[in-house]
Amino acid sequence: MTRIDPKAVVDPSAELDEGVTVGPFTVIGPNVQVGAGTRVGPHVVINGPTRLGRNNRIHPFASIGDDPQDKKYAGEPTRLEIGDDNVIREYVTLNRGTPEAGGLTRLGDRNWIMAYSHVAHDCRLGNDITFANSASLAGHVDVEDHAILGGFALVHQFCRIGAYAFCGFGSVINRDVLPFTTVSGHMAQPHGINMVGLRRHGMGSERIRELKRAYRLIFKSGKRLDDALEELRVLGKENPDLEHLAAFIAASNRGILR
CATH class of the missing domain: 2.160.10.10 (Hexapeptide repeat proteins)
Incomplete structure (x- = not known):
C-alpha cells in the first residue's frame, strides 16, 4: 500500500x-x-x-x-x-x-x-x-545509453555524449563526445577507446578491435573529418557500431571533441 x-x-x-x-x-x-x-x-x-x-x-x-x-x-x-x-x-x-x-x-x-x-x-x-x-x-544536452560522467564533469549546452563514452572527473566538455571513447581535461580531449567500459559490458575482442580501427581513422590518420567520415560510412555498412559512430558524427551541430 x-x-x-x-x-x-x-x-x-x-x-x-x-x-x-x-x-x-x-x-x-x-x-x-x-x-x-x-x-x-x-x-x-x-x-x-x-x-x-x-x-x-x-x-x-x-x-x-x-x-x-x-x-x-x-x-x-x-x-x-x-x-x-x-x-x-x-x-x-x-x-x-x-x-x-x-x-x-x-x-x-x-x-x-x-x-x-x-x-x-x-x-x-x-x-x-x-x-x-x-x-x-x-x-x-543529450546523453546516450551507458555513458559515464565523472565527478564535477561539466557539459556545455547543446552538446551530446555518445553511448558507452567515459568523461573523466573534472572534464569541461564544449563539443560532442563520440560514442565508445574516453575524454578528460579542461578543456576535454579524447584519450582513446573506453576499453574498461566496453569490456565490462561484455564486448568481445573483435568488436573492440574494429572500434580501435575507427578511432585511429577519425583521430590519428591525419585525414579531414569529412574524408574520415566517408570511409567510416563504408565500414559501417557491415558493422552497427561503426554505423552508429558515423551517424553520430554526421548529426553533430557543435562539432566533436577531436
Whole structure:
C-alpha cells in the first residue's frame, strides 16, 4: 500500500501508485505522477508537471521538476519525465523543459545520478547512465545509453555524449563526445577507446578491435573529418557500431571533441 509520512505535504491532485512511500517533510505538488514502488525520501521537493515511473529511489533533499533556469521561461506548463528504476541521490536537481525546445526534459531507465548532480532544462538522457558527484549538464544536452560522467564533469549546452563514452572527473566538455571513447581535461580531449567500459559490458575482442580501427581513422590518420567520415560510412555498412559512430558524427551541430 502507499505510505505517506504524516509530516509530508502531498497535493490532492498528485497521483501516487501502489507501493509508493513518501518520507517526512517531503513536498509533492500538483500535476505529479509517481509510479508503483517508488520510494521518495525525506526533504524531497517534486513539482509538476512531472511523471516518475516505477521503482525509482529518490534520496533526501533532491529537487525534482522545478522550473527551468532560463530567463525566457514565463511559467508555461513544461514537463519532466523519468523512467523506471533510477537512483537519484542527495541534492540532485532535475529541471523541467522550456517551450522553445518542446517543453520536455527526460530521463530513461536505470540511471544512477549521484549527489549534487544537475540536469538542466530540455536534456534527454537514455538508459543505464552514471553521473558521479556534482556532474552537471547545461540545457539541451543529450546523453546516450551507458555513458559515464565523472565527478564535477561539466557539459556545455547543446552538446551530446555518445553511448558507452567515459568523461573523466573534472572534464569541461564544449563539443560532442563520440560514442565508445574516453575524454578528460579542461578543456576535454579524447584519450582513446573506453576499453574498461566496453569490456565490462561484455564486448568481445573483435568488436573492440574494429572500434580501435575507427578511432585511429577519425583521430590519428591525419585525414579531414569529412574524408574520415566517408570511409567510416563504408565500414559501417557491415558493422552497427561503426554505423552508429558515423551517424553520430554526421548529426553533430557543435562539432566533436577531436
